[in-house]
Amino acid sequence: MPDGKNRQILLAARPVGEPKPSDFRMVETAIPTAGPGQVLARTIFLSLDPYMRGRMNAGKSYVRHLEIGEVMTGGAVSQVQASNDPRFKPGDIVEGRTGWQDYAAVDAGEVRRIAPDLAPISTAVGILGMPGMTAYTGLLNIGQPKAGETVVVGAASGAVGAAVGQIARIKGARAVGIAGGPDKCAHVKRDLGFDECLDHRAPGFAEALSKACPKGIDVYFENVGGPVFEAVLPLLNPFSRVPVCGIIAHYNATELPAGPNKVPVLMRAVLSNRITIRGFIVFDYADQQDEFLRTMSGWIREGRVKYREDVVDGLENAVEAFRGLLRGRNFGKLVVRVSPDPTAAAR
Amino acid sequence: MPDGKNRQILLAARPVGEPKPSDFRMVETAIPTAGPGQVLARTIFLSLDPYMRGRMNAGKSYVRHLEIGEVMTGGAVSQVQASNDPRFKPGDIVEGRTGWQDYAAVDAGEVRRIAPDLAPISTAVGILGMPGMTAYTGLLNIGQPKAGETVVVGAASGAVGAAVGQIARIKGARAVGIAGGPDKCAHVKRDLGFDECLDHRAPGFAEALSKACPKGIDVYFENVGGPVFEAVLPLLNPFSRVPVCGIIAHYNATELPAGPNKVPVLMRAVLSNRITIRGFIVFDYADQQDEFLRTMSGWIREGRVKYREDVVDGLENAVEAFRGLLRGRNFGKLVVRVSPDPTAAAR
Numbered sequence: 001m002p003d004g005k006n007r008q009i010l011l012a013a014r015p016v017g018e019p020k021p022s023d024f025r026m027v028e029t030a031i032p033t034a035g036p037g038q039v040l041a042r043t044i045f046l047s048l049d050p051y052m053r054g055r056m057n058a059g060k061s062y063v064r065h066l067e068i069g070e071v072m073t074g075g076a077v078s079q080v081q082a083s084n085d086p087r088f089k090p091g092d093i094v095e096g097r098t099g100w101q102d103y104a105a106v107d108a109g110e111v112r113r114i115a116p117d118l119a120p121i122s123t124a125v126g127i128l129g130m131p132g133m134t135a136y137t138g139l140l141n142i143g144q145p146k147a148g149e150t151v152v153v154g155a156a157s158g159a160v161g162a163a164v165g166q167i168a169r170i171k172g173a174r175a176v177g178i179a180g181g182p183d184k185c186a187h188v189k190r191d192l193g194f195d196e197c198l199d200h201r202a203p204g205f206a207e208a209l210s211k212a213c214p215k216g217i218d219v220y221f222e223n224v225g226g227p228v229f230e231a232v233l234p235l236l237n238p239f240s241r242v243p244v245c246g247i248i249a250h251y252n253a254t255e256l257p258a259g260p261n262k263v264p265v266l267m268r269a270v271l272s273n274r275i276t277i278r279g280f281i282v283f284d285y286a287d288q289q290d291e292f293l294r295t296m297s298g299w300i301r302e303g304r305v306k307y308r309e310d311v312v313d314g315l316e317n318a319v320e321a322f323r324g325l326l327r328g329r330n331f332g333k334l335v336v337r338v339s340p341d342p343t344a345a346a347r
Numbered sequence: 348m349p350d351g352k353n354r355q356i357l358l359a360a361r362p363v364g365e366p367k368p369s370d371f372r373m374v375e376t377a378i379p380t381a382g383p384g385q386v387l388a389r390t391i392f393l394s395l396d397p398y399m400r401g402r403m404n405a406g407k408s409y410v411r412h413l414e415i416g417e418v419m420t421g422g423a424v425s426q427v428q429a430s431n432d433p434r435f436k437p438g439d440i441v442e443g444r445t446g447w448q449d450y451a452a453v454d455a456g457e458v459r460r461i462a463p464d465l466a467p468i469s470t471a472v473g474i475l476g477m478p479g480m481t482a483y484t485g486l487l488n489i490g491q492p493k494a495g496e497t498v499v500v501g502a503a504s505g506a507v508g509a510a511v512g513q514i515a516r517i518k519g520a521r522a523v524g525i526a527g528g529p530d531k532c533a534h535v536k537r538d539l540g541f542d543e544c545l546d547h548r549a550p551g552f553a554e555a556l557s558k559a560c561p562k563g564i565d566v567y568f569e570n571v572g573g574p575v576f577e578a579v580l581p582l583l584n585p586f587s588r589v590p591v592c593g594i595i596a597h598y599n600a601t602e603l604p605a606g607p608n609k610v611p612v613l614m615r616a617v618l619s620n621r622i623t624i625r626g627f628i629v630f631d632y633a634d635q636q637d638e639f640l641r642t643m644s645g646w647i648r649e650g651r652v653k654y655r656e657d658v659v660d661g662l663e664n665a666v667e668a669f670r671g672l673l674r675g676r677n678f679g680k681l682v683v684r685v686s687p688d689p690t691a692a693a694r
Binding site: 222225229244245246262263264265266267270271272273274275276277278279280281284 | 569572576591592593609610611612613614617618619620621622623624625626627628631
């Protein structure tokens with residue numbers, strides 16, 4: 001506990017394009033007190049995710065944006081320090097949207113208990129958390145891959161993409177990943193078991209994708225946009241499905257990025273091939289959380305789903321880690337270890 | 348029967364942009380003979396539809412394109428002159444894809460019998476044919492309008508759009524049409540009973556659309572594309588649905604037309620509002636034809652669905668009529684009366 005203070009990282013300015021260090025500000029405040037019905041939680045693992053970039057902008061989105069001076073939003077795994085709710089006691093491990101800070105006093109209904117014996121607790125913001133559930137719900141509800149079909153996903157070494165491909169394989173589909181650089185591609189094929197993984201930075205990427213999908217593409221899980229989508233579009237099969245969960249390539253964009261930038265080209269493909277494009281966010285499927293946790297933790301136990309974490313130590317390094325995330329510098333699910341994991345010794 | 352000859356209109360050249368008269372050629376051949384299992388059909392009403400423009404292009408589409416020198420494709424209502432199939436006898440009225448010609452010898456399995464007492468036989472290529480079924484299946488399967496929702500459709504005085512809005516009203520939704528010019532708009536509101544109809548050529552169209560949809564848009568039935576889609580996009584509600592059946596604005600396009608021409612803008616809306624965009628063609632729902640015919644003919648009998656036809660006389664005028672269709676010059680479902688309707692006197 002750093003001097004009994006609560007370090008917080010605030011939104012200092014709305015970024016133009018890529019966030020600069022000066023768009024954030026770290027402050028120290030008093031550790032808050034749990035109010036009636038609240039718990040005081042100490043952050044262990046803070047999750048860093050691409051969607052956070054969108055929250056830094058003003059303007060309408062699917063959730064409200066951050067105000068200047070507000071603590072940066074984010075899911076985290078924490079330990080309860082004090083509780084004014086009978087459901088929690090000090091020492092419990094919980095997950096909730098407690099933000100970029102050492103401590104948070106939050107309503108007990110806003111956090112969920114994590115079972116440390118199920119899996120490492122950091123997975124509660126990764127493969128067993130929002131990214132894993134985004135992959136699971138979007139792929140199964142919208143993508144609906146069938147045995148023998150081809151599923152393509154970008155950012156395949158990232159938290160969502162890695163899960164998408166592995167679930168596709170479990171459903172009997174062919175999984176083709178796209179990632180940035182040979183090391184990530186090797187990991188995606190060797191460790192995650194994708195059938196193919198292509199480096200979108202390599203010359204001839206579009207041709208390589210076409211060769212890797214000799215029977216076309218039945219499901220394209222859209223989480224990157226830009227040139228990857230452009231290469232995918234002509235390969236989409238009749239009655240293919242495109243779940244859209246986020247478009248990393250656009251988050252920092254001040255100008256519109258490259259890609260299939262003409263809507264008529266897209267709509268012609270939609271019509272000719274009766275493509276379904278459907279946006280979703282994980283909260284749309286909140287009622288599937290129990291099923292997701294049960295199924296996914298089973299797959300992890302059976303060794304059918306693997307995951308990789310990229311752990312950065314220290315809240316003070318969160319800003320640089322986040323900037324790297326938006327450039328694709330992380331390798332696996334990016335989390336910040338804000339305080340020591342008290343359950344680590346037990347495993 | 349013109350001199351015992353069969354006039355045929357052939358594709359003479361692939362149009363660049365808007366079809367020119369020289370892209371078509373009329374020839375006279377002998378009246379064909381019905382082969383084994385075939386019927387000889389004499390065309391009464393030839394349907395002219397925007398999709399035909401797409402068939403004139405080379406290149407991959409959802410159906411094969413026409414070859415140079417081939418008879419122009421098209422659905423028609425015809426009378427059987429001779430039959431080598433026990434299901435049909437001379438005098439029967441049938442509908443099938445017999446093309447732009449006076450006579451056709453076709454396999455009996457390729458035509459369906461029309462009951463002249465159900466409705467005027469021309470409706471078999473209109474409200475009770477492909478356009479009506481496109482509206483019905485696309486709106487109900489993909490659009491899924493609910494009571495109190497807002498449904499927007501372009502080309503609202505055309506064969507598909509008119510049906511879309513009226514079915515939406517039957518389902519308890521608010522129907523907002525878009526059409527070209529005050530006369531068409533007046534017809535759509537007064538005769539077809541839409542709640543609103545806006546002239547997309549009028550200044551301030553986008554603002555007018557926004558005012559006409561105070562609760563946003565839940566279903567946009569996309570059949571026109573271009574600036575109409577551009578005005579619709581910012582008004583689409585969370586979880587809205589966009590069935591895509593055709594994009595008239597693109598059919599003649601040599602350059603990409605105006606409209607929301609940046610895919611990232613579209614995809615951001617898809618994500619933020621969890622929009623579903625889905626292409627379809629009527630053949631995808633062939634198994635719903637009986638239900639469609641039963642339901643729609645009931646609605647027509649009850650006066651709940653109205654339709655308007657724009658009848659042009661003479662096969663020799665088909666090319667000019669088709670060129671006008673692509674410019675929005677028709678007013679109602681466009682058909683060419685190729686030979687007298689033998690059932691007209693009976694009504």
